[in-house]
Amino acid sequence: MKIHIDKTKCYMSGxxxxxxxxxxxxxxxxxxxxxxxxxxxxEIKQHAQEAAEVCPxxxxxxxx
Amino acid sequence: MSEADVDLGPEIDPRVFDSIDFQKNPFPVYRQLRxxxxxxxxxxxxxxxxxxxxxxxxxxxxxxSYDRAMYKADxxxxxxxxxxxxxxxxxxxxxDEHRRLRNIVAGQFVGQKLQDFIxxxxxxxxxxxxxxxxxxxxxLVSQFASQVPIRVISNMLGLPREDEDxxxxxxxxxxxxxxxxxxxxMRGLNARNExxxxxxxxxxxxxxxxxxxxxxxxxxxxxxxxRMSAEEIKGFVALLxxxxxxxxxxxxxxxxxxxxxxxxxxxxxxxxxxxxWENVFTEMxxxxxxxxxxxxxxxxxxxxxxxxxxxxxxxxxxxxxxNRDERAFDNPDTFDILRTDLHMGRENRSGxxxxxxxxxxxxxxxQHFCMGYAMARQESAIACSKLAARIKDPxxxxxxxxxxxxxxxxxxxxxxxxxxWIEFNR
Numbered sequence: 001m002k003i004h005i006d007k008t009k010c011y012m013s014g015x016x017x018x019x020x021x022x023x024x025x026x027x028x029x030x031x032x033x034x035x036x037x038x039x040x041x042x043e044i045k046q047h048a049q050e051a052a053e054v055c056p057x058x059x060x061x062x063x064x
Numbered sequence: 065m066s067e068a069d070v071d072l073g074p075e076i077d078p079r080v081f082d083s084i085d086f087q088k089n090p091f092p093v094y095r096q097l098r099x100x101x102x103x104x105x106x107x108x109x110x111x112x113x114x115x116x117x118x119x120x121x122x123x124x125x126x127x128x129s130y131d132r133a134m135y136k137a138d139x140x141x142x143x144x145x146x147x148x149x150x151x152x153x154x155x156x157x158x159x160d161e162h163r164r165l166r167n168i169v170a171g172q173f174v175g176q177k178l179q180d181f182i183x184x185x186x187x188x189x190x191x192x193x194x195x196x197x198x199x200x201x202x203x204l205v206s207q208f209a210s211q212v213p214i215r216v217i218s219n220m221l222g223l224p225r226e227d228e229d230x231x232x233x234x235x236x237x238x239x240x241x242x243x244x245x246x247x248x249x250m251r252g253l254n255a256r257n258e259x260x261x262x263x264x265x266x267x268x269x270x271x272x273x274x275x276x277x278x279x280x281x282x283x284x285x286x287x288x289x290x291r292m293s294a295e296e297i298k299g300f301v302a303l304l305x306x307x308x309x310x311x312x313x314x315x316x317x318x319x320x321x322x323x324x325x326x327x328x329x330x331x332x333x334x335x336x337x338x339x340x341w342e343n344v345f346t347e348m349x350x351x352x353x354x355x356x357x358x359x360x361x362x363x364x365x366x367x368x369x370x371x372x373x374x375x376x377x378x379x380x381x382x383x384x385x386x387n388r389d390e391r392a393f394d395n396p397d398t399f400d401i402l403r404t405d406l407h408m409g410r411e412n413r414s415g416x417x418x419x420x421x422x423x424x425x426x427x428x429x430x431q432h433f434c435m436g437y438a439m440a441r442q443e444s445a446i447a448c449s450k451l452a453a454r455i456k457d458p459x460x461x462x463x464x465x466x467x468x469x470x471x472x473x474x475x476x477x478x479x480x481x482x483x484x485w486i487e488f489n490r
Contacts, residue, residue, distance in 0.1 A: 014414030018431055019163055026125070030416025054167070056175060 001041070002063040003034050003048055010059035016051040023047050074100040078108035081474055088469045090356065091397070094385030102369045109474075111378040115385035117392035117422070119368065121415055123360060123381050124429035130360035130379065132432050133159070166435065168285040169300075172220070172278050173439040181220065185443055188215045189450040197454060197490065201461060204484040205317050210236065212447045213312035217304060222277025223266070234259045238302070239310050260298045267294050312440050314354040314480035316447055319344050321468060321481045322352065324460045326399045334401065335458070338449040343401040345444045346408050346424060349387075351399045352468060353426030354478045356384030380474060383425035392422045411437050461485035 003023075012030035023044060027033040037044055045064070052060040070092040080086050080093055097104055097115035104113040114120055123130050171177060192211045196202045214235045218228050234255040241252010267283055271291070274280035282297055292300070323331035323344065334340045358381045366373040373379060388396040394405050407421040415429040427434035434440070452458070462485060470479040 011418055012412050012414045012416040014412055014416075014430070014433075018413055018433075019167060021127070026414060026416075030412075030414050054171070 001045055001048065004061040004063065005032055005034075006059040006061065007031055009057045011057050013056050015054050015056060016060060019054060020047045020051045024051065072096050076101065076104065078106045081106070081109065084469075087471070087473060087477075088467055090382075090384065090473055091388060094382060094388055097382065097385060098389055103371045103373065106380075111380055112373045113380050113382065115382045115389075117386040117389035117425070120381045120383050120386035120425055121429060122368075123379065124358075124415070124425075124432075127431050129362060129364050129366055131363050132358075132360060133162075162431075169278075169282065170435045172281065173436045178438055178442065181216070181439075182442065182446070184219050185212075185216055185446050186450065188212055188219070189447045190454075193451060193454050200490060201485060201487045202455075204320055204486055205313070205481065206483070208447070208451065209313045209316040209320075212316070213443060214305065214309040216443060217308050220277065221279040221301070221304075222270075222275055223279075227262075230262075231259070235305050235309055238305060256302060259302070263298060263301060264294065267297050307434075308436050308439070310478060311354050311436075312443055314478045315345065315348065315440060315444050317480045317484055318352060318354060318468065319348045319444065319448060320486070321465070321484055322348055322399050324458075324484075324486070325465050325467075326351075327401070330399075330401050331458075334448075335452050338452065340401060341445040341449045341452070342441065343403075343408050344448065345441055346406060347399060347401045347403060349426030350393070350403075350406055350424035351387065352479065353384060353387065353424065354480060355426065355476060356470070356473045356479060357382055357476060358428060358432075359476070383428065384473070384479075386425045410441065455486070455488035456490065458486050458488040461487045 010031055014026065014030075016032045017024035017026050022039060023034060023037050024032045025035050039047070045062075048060075048062055052062055072092050072095075074096065076093065076096055086093055094115055097113060101113070102116050102119060104115070106113055114123055189212055192208055192215070195211075196207050202208060211232060214232050215228050218231045219225070223231065237251045237255035238259070239252075240248045241250075241255070263279075266279065270277075270280040271283040274284045279297075279301070282292065282300060284291065319341075323334060334344050360379045360381060362373055362375055362377045362379060365375050386392070390396050393403075405421060407417040407419060407423040409417075411423055411427055411433075413430065413433040415423050415425075417423060427437045427440075465481065465484075468479050468481050471477040473479065
């Protein structure tokens with residue numbers, strides 16, 4: 001699975017990395033970065049889907 | 065001359081934090097802290113103090129090192145039972161429970177849900193203004209600022225409009241009970257219990273027959289397969305009154321106070337252009353926000369400014385001091401609603417903005433960033449612009465004012481004026 005972050009849409013609300021710190025962290029400028037997670041694949045997928053749903057900028061797209 | 069121009073020199077007597085002077089005008093002490101003690105070990109209160117903008121920001125961002133919770137989420141007691149509001153979200157710290165609970169309610173205060181409430185905010189503001197408009201004067205705190213937010217919350221919860229006045233009375237007693245002891249506390253607890261008795265059957269009803277309102281959503285939301293208990297729901301409602309009602313009330317009062325007594329020349333601008341009320345809100349949240357301090361516990365040793373804060377230490381974050389840091393803002397002690405070095409639009413939980421400007425710290429940042437931030441901003445701006453449109457030539461009734469104060473900045477006591485009389489023409 002891949003997570004695409006659209007930096008033109010993202011306005012750094014921070015919702016993804018504060019709600020799902022197990023898969024995202026704040027990068028230097030405030031944009032999210034995907035981090036290594038030791039959760040199993042299904043859990044990662046579930047967290048990523050939740051993050052995409054709550055993103056107020058609709059800047060996260062999942063490639064399943 | 066600004067109140068922060070007083071130079072106290074480098075040495076701090078920690079008893080100053082308990083003084084009336086500090087509650088009224090903390091800014092000279094904030095400057096001492098930033099300039100001479102970027103880390104201050106307050107041995108008298110057994111805590112460490114951070115005051116510079118980027119240090120406060122850094123602590124808010126670093127959940128791995130700074131914890132908000134007083135109790136462990138899996139502690140051997142009824143969770144949150146030792147809090148005056150009963151069990152509530154603030155005590156869940158950085159846990160998964162906190163994130164789940166926050167996500168249930170946070171969505172109610174932003175985006176489309178918030179937009180749906182905008183007409184109600186307009187209507188309630190107009191109704192409250194109707195009550196005093198014929199008098200040609202208003203005591204802003206009790207007659208306006210303390211009326212609008214609680215009526216809006218009552219509506220969000222889906223309570224009958226005819227019960228609003230009752231709710232406002234409970235709210236005013238409850239809030240007075242939080243700040244003071246003695247008879248205020250007794251009246252506050254009585255009001256809380258009356259409110260809980262009132263809301264108990266409504267909770268039962270909404271649990272089985274939910275509507276679209278916030279209370280229904282809280283009643284039916286499932287956390288890890290189970291619903292919140294009636295006690296937890298009642299605790300949350302009480303918390304909402306303080307977190308959503310009292311803060312917005314005091315924000316509105318602080319906006320008008322600073323326009324009337326700190327920058328009357330800029331009050332003219334806001335009265336002429338309703339779009340500027342969001343700027344007034346933002347600059348108030350920087351210059352003198354309702355909340356000046358937040359408390360954290362370290363979960364590890366922290367090296368900072370060639371010093372070390374030990375593990376398990378209490379740390380006070382003076383966001384009110386960070387907001388006045390010249391390392392982040394030019395002429396930080398000037399109240400200026402046209403400021404170009406402050407991010408003026410909607411706040412981000414990350415504290416980072418595409419325009420590259422620094423934001424105010426008034427809502428905190430990160431894991432515990434204020435859930436009601438968008439609501440507070442819109443509600444304050446709408447209520448103030450409505451008032452500005454209805455009253456002509458508003459002016460302070462008294463040429464001098466005793467100023468803004470807090471019952472206790474360090475324990476999160478809200479800063480605001482006790483009263484604020486405005487005279488106007490119709």
